[in-house]
Amino acid sequence: MPTIQALLNRGDYIVTDGAMGTVLFASGLEQGDPPELWNINYPDRVAAVHQAYLEAGAQVLLTNTFGGNRYRLALHNAQDRVEQANQTAAVILRKAVDQSKKEVIVAGDMGPSGEVLTPYGELAFQDAKDGFAEQAAALIAGGVDLIWIETMSDLEEVRAAVEGTREISDEIPIVTTMTFDTHGRTMMGVTPEQAFETLISFNVAALGGNCGNGPEEIIEVITKMTSLDQDTPLVAKANAGIPELVQGKAVYRASPATMADYAVKSYQAGARIIGACCGSTPEHITAISGALAKLT
């Protein structure tokens, strides 16, 4: 099993995959339907997206489990399918990666609960932790190499996710990225510097930013984190711009060339694990892989 450090020692940077959800819409996912249930209902379509990212040169792939915790699935009355949806997702990705015979990391994706933790909201820390532990257990049982916690805005929720994961496994590496989309901070007011300091204290294998208002925002986050001078690899996974509505359909405007340019700038700013988020496609990742390969 490759580790982040092993891949970085060999290649100086790692390319991750891009969007899953917005790509699945192109293969028929209906608005509002949870993508996670497609692991069970349409495993071939999920596998096809993984396959396309493998061919695009991604070395870290994320399972289709972003909203796979009990709180998110409960909104679709699927809270009793956490184990099945997550474990199946891990098996699908594991199989795609093994068949490719490439050295690729299988990352178990965990997004936010969608709730606000106490005292600001209603979700108790312990309940959040239990929910993440349940999801992590299923992902690990399905064979993931690491747990990838992303799009977080609240450091306490990150802590719940990390501690929940640690209840299941002492060793599995954890990567965490937050979304700095509100005046340079997360929605809950966390600065890149605060995030950096706290996430380092959780002994994460890598940390950084994802999602948000397009590439420039993440480059700024990476620049701030780089200035704090630490050895932990930084992750940049930006959206393909801000979506615009064209004749009733959302269009992400950032072209593969724009995202390739962003990838190079992220690298120059200090990011070493680089990919994309909402609105990106395998074409964007191909362009990112190509542009980064020319750098070294």
Add this chain to the structure above:
Amino acid sequence: MSEDIDITKLETPELLELIQDDLYDGLADEVVASVNELLARDMTPYDLLNNGLVAGMEIVGNDFRDGILFVPEVLMAAKSMKAGMRILRPLLIETGAPQTGTLVIGTVKGDIHDIGKNLVAMMMEGAGFTVINLGINTDVDAFLEAIGEHKPDIVGMSAMLTTTMPYMAVVIEALEEQGLRDQLLVLVGGAPLNDAFAEEIRADAYCRDAAVGVETAKKLMAIKRGQPN
């Protein structure tokens, strides 16, 4: 900090300012104590609402808009405001105080995101509006039913997903068909939206965040009622 203060010794203007500070700091018990003290001094519930709670939440809203406060502080302020409102609401009704307006709000069908929408609901309550929060995944029938029941001045719609925002147009078309559109202000918001989208679907305005939502609602309500802003 304000627990050290004997509020019975404060002048009324100072006490109104204290309410604003305590709202800002999210101190619900302190807000309630000051509200009760001012009521005991025979301040009208209407004046207390506007010069205490609404004025305080306006400061919170402005600092949220400007990136000085973030969601946690706003949620704590809103909780404190609600604690004060629990006392004031029945008294406002009892005294026949003028209504600021009524808002029916929901996250549209297919969309389960409600943090931002709830912030808007809280800030609108903080601005003195009566708010009917329909929650997430709200379809056109639920909007129409609530509009029929509550006769709101404003309908607010929220969407977090690019795939769900087009549903706002479905609701607006239904309002047009039912002949309800002209008597309502329709405000829309959510991460993927913008002004052009609001215009395209014939909403009255796009509101970037909760504070802008309140400002816009107040401004458009004043125009609607023919009052100078």
